[in-house]
Amino acid sequence: MSVATAFEIVLAAVVLGLGIWTTAVRETYSATVGFVAYGLLVALVWVRLDAVDVALTEAAIGGGLGGVLLLGAAARLRNTELVLTEAPGKATQVAAAVLAALTGAALAGAVLLLPDPAPTLAPTVVEHAWATGMTNPVTNVLMAFRAMDTMLEKVVLLLAIVGVWSLATDGAWGGHPGPRHRADPHGVLVFLARLLPPVGIVVGIYILWTGANHPGGAFQGGAILASMWLLTIMAGLTDTPPVSSRRWRLVLVAGPGLFLVVGLAGLWLGAAFLAYPPAQAKPLILGIEVAMILTIAVTLGLLIAGAPERSVK
Amino acid sequence: MNDFLTAAVGFVLAMLALGLVSILRGPGDTDRMMAAQLIGTGGIAVLLLLGTVARVPAAVDVALTLALLATFASIAFVKKGLSSLEANGTEPTGEE
Numbered sequence: 279m280s281v282a283t284a285f286e287i288v289l290a291a292v293v294l295g296l297g298i299w300t301t302a303v304r305e306t307y308s309a310t311v312g313f314v315a316y317g318l319l320v321a322l323v324w325v326r327l328d329a330v331d332v333a334l335t336e337a338a339i340g341g342g343l344g345g346v347l348l349l350g351a352a353a354r355l356r357n358t359e360l361v362l363t364e365a366p367g368k369a370t371q372v373a374a375a376v377l378a379a380l381t382g383a384a385l386a387g388a389v390l391l392l393p394d395p396a397p398t399l400a401p402t403v404v405e406h407a408w409a410t411g412m413t414n415p416v417t418n419v420l421m422a423f424r425a426m427d428t429m430l431e432k433v434v435l436l437l438a439i440v441g442v443w444s445l446a447t448d449g450a451w452g453g454h455p456g457p458r459h460r461a462d463p464h465g466v467l468v469f470l471a472r473l474l475p476p477v478g479i480v481v482g483i484y485i486l487w488t489g490a491n492h493p494g495g496a497f498q499g500g501a502i503l504a505s506m507w508l509l510t511i512m513a514g515l516t517d518t519p520p521v522s523s524r525r526w527r528l529v530l531v532a533g534p535g536l537f538l539v540v541g542l543a544g545l546w547l548g549a550a551f552l553a554y555p556p557a558q559a560k561p562l563i564l565g566i567e568v569a570m571i572l573t574i575a576v577t578l579g580l581l582i583a584g585a586p587e588r589s590v591k
Numbered sequence: 592m593n594d595f596l597t598a599a600v601g602f603v604l605a606m607l608a609l610g611l612v613s614i615l616r617g618p619g620d621t622d623r624m625m626a627a628q629l630i631g632t633g634g635i636a637v638l639l640l641l642g643t644v645a646r647v648p649a650a651v652d653v654a655l656t657l658a659l660l661a662t663f664a665s666i667a668f669v670k671k672g673l674s675s676l677e678a679n680g681t682e683p684t685g686e687e
Contacts, residue, residue, distance in 0.1 A: 314627050467670075481656070
């Protein structure tokens, strides 16, 4: 057994153990912390599987933003959990266990029954990389070969934000999401919120730029920018924008909007909807990605900030 | 050199597993959060070493992302913990 295999076995065992513990533990808070650590370790697994693009997303979402979202939910639930004493009945428990086991078995069966070798379009994607001038196959698939899916995903993000906003009370409608944070101006948190964002913004833009030829892209970069923004909000240096602000809403639709405009232009200039002329493919895709990184950063930030709670005064 | 680096990965991974024990045992939320931070730091080390051993230069970018965002969850932990304490009417105990 080689050292690399031993490493993989240990890593898999650790991830599996942490996963089981996170599911089994009773307090929501502990489970959330376990889940954050789980996200960090799964990023290692993705790197080991040579899926660095996925590892970047997992590190940004699973380790960072998702953790913040879940910690917020756990803090809210904690008060209700303290008063909740009644446990679900035996029948409910058995039914839940059977359902979970069946789902697990079905998933395991589906994975084991996959044809070998799997039907794949990967060689075709690599063969046609010249059409966009970019060498990262993941970016090629996301932004060119399956651009329709990516555009619709951004529209889904918009729908999600509308869903979150609709949870606002009548009085707070159109106001600022989340509480107004105040922190000690000489404290550690404010110091960090001044120190980290300049570095984070550079890294976020770098991840977007390097995405053309190496793992990276608008989503991962946008997630980093969003977390830097949330850091300044949590430190009380800035406030969340009112959701009725037209300028911020314009940023929210900029990404999918530009994507749609370029896609429609493809009807005239190219062969079809969302077909880029090969000569201009790379600048067009980069333009869309620049608009998308802003949209994604603001969308993720506002999604985690939550529903409007304070009316504009 | 590669053998040495691989051994280093194994060592850091073993430390990571120890941190995991600390997450499992607790006893407090803060202990668990600090252990998660330790796992984040160890994860960055593993990624950097792994990127060098397996020649995956992009692993450095993942390490960079983790370095930026791993602290983020603990900040949220402190903020949310404090605000829920304030909501309960007790004074925050200067964890920040």
